[in-house]
Amino acid sequence: MRRLIVIFLSAGLMSACAPRGTVIVDPAAASVGSVQTVYIATTRGPDPESGEPFGAGRSKETRYVRLGVAVPPVRGLGQIEWPRPHARPDPVHDFLATERDILSGPEAFRATLSQQFRHKPAGKRDAVVFVHGFNMTFAEGAYRLAQLGHDLKLDSVLVHYSWPSRGHPLGYAYDRDSVLFARDGLQDLLEQVSAAGADHITIAAHSLGSLLTVETLRQMASSRSSSAVWRKISGVILFSPDIDVDVFHEQAAAIGELPQPFVIFTSKRDKALALSARLTGERERLGNIDGADEVADLAVTVMDTTAFSTGAGHFDAADSASLLAVLGQIATAGGVLEGDGRVGLLAGTVVTVRNATQIIMTPVAAMSGMSN
Structure with missing residues (x-):
């Protein structure tokens, strides 16, 4: 302490x-x-x-x-x-x-x-x-x-x-x-x-x-x-949601059918959430989970931005120039920020775990998407 x-x-x-x-x-x-x-x-x-x-x-x-x-x-x-x-x-x-x-x-x-x-x-x-x-x-x-x-x-x-x-x-x-x-x-x-x-x-x-x-x-x-x-x-x-994982499951159960798409940006290098987890006596928060296994029962998309994390790593989607470049293409094409669900476009490796989808975003995928 x-x-x-x-x-x-x-x-x-x-x-x-x-x-x-x-x-x-x-x-x-x-x-x-x-x-x-x-x-x-x-x-x-x-x-x-x-x-x-x-x-x-x-x-x-x-x-x-x-x-x-x-x-x-x-x-x-x-x-x-x-x-x-x-x-x-x-x-x-x-x-x-x-x-x-x-x-x-x-x-x-x-x-x-x-x-x-x-x-x-x-x-x-x-x-x-x-x-x-x-x-x-x-x-x-x-x-x-x-x-x-x-x-x-x-x-x-x-x-x-x-x-x-x-x-x-x-x-x-x-x-x-x-x-x-x-x-x-x-x-x-x-x-x-x-x-x-x-x-x-x-x-x-x-x-x-x-x-x-x-x-x-x-x-x-x-x-x-x-x-x-x-x-x-x-x-x-x-x-980078600062939510206890168990609490999120209870919230989702009370909500019922989640709005779609329901996207969670995560990073295993998020220092702020690592500190928050320690303060609450937990291993992790929703925004730095290790993978989609922990939310596999829910219809969510986990966007893993660990490869783009620098510094505190607490808002990669707003701070990282390379990640912003690829997200800008997704938004322009009618993707995740526009709400039509095409979150895999230009993103990276896609893994399906039961109801959840995990997209592991990589700078290589971003550069490939920018050249198309």
Whole structure:
């Protein structure tokens, strides 16, 4: 335990040295970068110290935001650069907001989304709902979705659920409790997106956000009032899910038939999940299982990205340039991130274990796919 405390303190010190994401609005950045519009529902309360409207506190009221994010032209695939404290923001290298419009309420949010959906042909009014993970600020979660939308060239309306994370490496217990607090807010957001006119909703969640997502699906499965929304869920993608494996089996049993495709991105080199497993006294978490054998009774696809893992290895699908390149092709071709199930395209070795499918992604497969 003493060693774990040292690891956590070291992570905290490193995080303190690096700039954290904040929303800096610079309308001029729109003429420099590529603007991604992110629609946000949040149960974060205001930060009384900084005056920021969306901090780490929990709010019973859901608020709604339209955020324009300028993705800078000079950056590596998967990289997000924040403006340095006390330095002049640089729209050539830094992620900046071009606008932050706090909407008046759920009716205004639905109307704004409806307008975006009407720009797309009937039957192709797709939304990606992203649920951020542990240790995230409001800006970091929203900018991450903008980065994914840009790098994967997603032709979907980008929607983000910003639940109240402490935004601190020592805030794990607070964030775990916030997951339970935030379930109703996520269900309400999915209902809002459906009511606004979405034909298909793909849910993508990272880390502890995966626990929030599956808990919400479990809650919705027992509610007849959610049946209309349930029919529109065209895929669920869990990136590095920080979920106990036994708990996931119980959640899946309560849900019944899982939305398809149901994709789990894993890595055996995920250092954050290895630490989480040790803290909970378990051998592993869902996001670093050794193979599909442990979920073989479920209709899921396990995407093993171990070969692409570097550093912490906790969000390879967003951080790895080579993996983003192949995932971008899959998304463009109508694959896993679009929700039609062709997850094997360009991916790697495919293994079927009872009801589950495992795809072991390799850089060789990625390069082969890029040359086609």
